[in-house]
Amino acid sequence: MFDMTWTGRVRFGAGVSAQVGELLRSLGAERVVVVTDENMERLGTADRICAHLEAAEVHSCVFAGVEPEPSVETTDAVAELAREHDCQAVVGLGGGSCMDVAKAVSILITNQGSAAAYQGQGLVKVPGVPKVMIPTTAGTGSEVTSTAVLSRKGDGFKGSISDDRLRPDYSFLDPELTFTMPPKVTASTGMDALVHALEGYTGRQASPFSDLFAREALTRIGKWLRIATWNGKDLEARSEMLLASFYAGVTLANAGVGACHALAYPLGGSFGVGHGCCNALMLPYVVRYNVPARSDRYAQAAAWLGLGTEGWPDREAALACAEGLEDLVEDLSLPRKLSALKAGIEEKHFDALAEVALGMADFLENNPRPLDKKACIVLYKEAF
The missing domain is CATH 1.20.1090.10 (Dehydroquinate synthase-like - alpha domain)
Structure with missing residues (x-):
């Protein structure tokens, strides 16, 4: 006997990331937060995705400060930014760290408190806003999983938010975005x-x-x-x-x-x-x-x-x-x-x-x- 777990809808192919704006618009999202890191900002990948969003009349605010080992504190800051801009969806752009933070932010927009309160198994009470993952590396698999691994700067604790409500709703697998990986x-x-x-x-x-x-x-x-x-x-x-x-x-x-x-x-x-x-x-x-x-x-x-x-x-x-x-x-x-x-x-x-x-x-x-x-x-x- 075994259980099978599947992710949301996945689109694969060179150039498919250009469709992200159309998708979000079809979901009724007018404002989104793009969660990424300084490398994606420096390489222009974040601007490229934001241009696709704007072309579909989806307005975006960008947080480009995700660390290689993402923290609860950073996740809380992104969630606050998303709430301030009344964001209706989250886009995770980058490697596993960016996608993990994006998944956590999606549930913090609709749930109270800090990400630290949800580190554990099945602690999320309310579904998050739609979350779209765009991986730019080929390895972490975060676009599939229902976890977000976060550290805490205060006490050094590192643990996962593990809940089916973190599972991505949509993922765009665009191999062209991985060309920039050294x-x-x-x-x-x-x-x-x-x-x-x-x-x-x-x-x-x-x-x-x-x-x-x-x-x-x-x-x-x-x-x-x-x-x-x-x-x-x-x-x-x-x-x-x-x-x-x-x-x-x-x-x-x-x-x-x-x-x-x-x-x-x-x-x-x-x-x-x-x-x-x-x-x-x-x-x-x-x-x-x-x-x-x-x-x-x-x-x-x-x-x-x-x-x-x-x-x-x-x-x-x-x-x-x-x-x-x-x-x-x-x-x-x-x-x-x-x-x-x-x-x-x-x-x-x-x-x-x-x-x-x-x-x-x-x-x-x-x-x-x-x-x-x-x-x-x-x-x-x-x-x-």
Whole structure:
């Protein structure tokens, strides 16, 4: 038995973001807030989207101050801006951080209080205003999920607002908007998508439904991530990776993630290392740890990734999956060791990092092989 979760309406294709104004106008929205970051403002992408809105007589106010690790305080500020301008819809433009804030703002317009009051499971009482996501990276899958991960500047807490009312109503997947991603961002977000698909496929919550999307994501990532990283103007590669990110997001939304995410989150929260980079670094070590529990699934994943392991015994193919992932990380010029991050991480920090990782109970319960504190520390040491 399993449940299936789906997102709202999705439009995919080169140039489809030009339709955002027409869509919002058809919903009766006359004023919207565009939630984005300084990169989208600097590159002119925000102006481009606002021009599409104005052409449809939809007036916009822009907040371009979303941080890489978005905060409750920033989200509250955007919500106040949206209320002041009587905004009737929200557009999230950018990577996962921008989309997470946009989703949270949509419910803060109609609910009282700070975003902090809704960090938890199912705490949103009133549906939000319509929310439209326009991803400009290919990895987070935030255009699919019903969560918004936010930190609190006051106490350093980092947690999710998790509620079906955060699920986007519409998403525009326009590969042309991903042309501006530099190689490092392409690589790290692409690896984030890979981890979503692989952890969903090998996790305890996997289902025949999520498996379909995991397969499509892994097959595309294995073929196209290197090309998209090093030839960023290749429209086919960008299109396939944006689709892969979406499919991996559907996998994540239905099957969850596992130990790699649990171990990666405290590295980002404590040392400011990018989420995709942390996932990419920890993944081969977690795969090796998990092989005894799900060698069959890792063997299948190796084949989908194009590692040439068809016909191999499951255990050999599963271990080759870990090796292939290490090669991929190296080909993408992403760091393979914690000591190479230059972020101040030392072995003395592993105990505290492991404690935080153990707090990610949902992730660890979904992992195919149980982890305790000792196992977490061993994995950090192996990755160091």
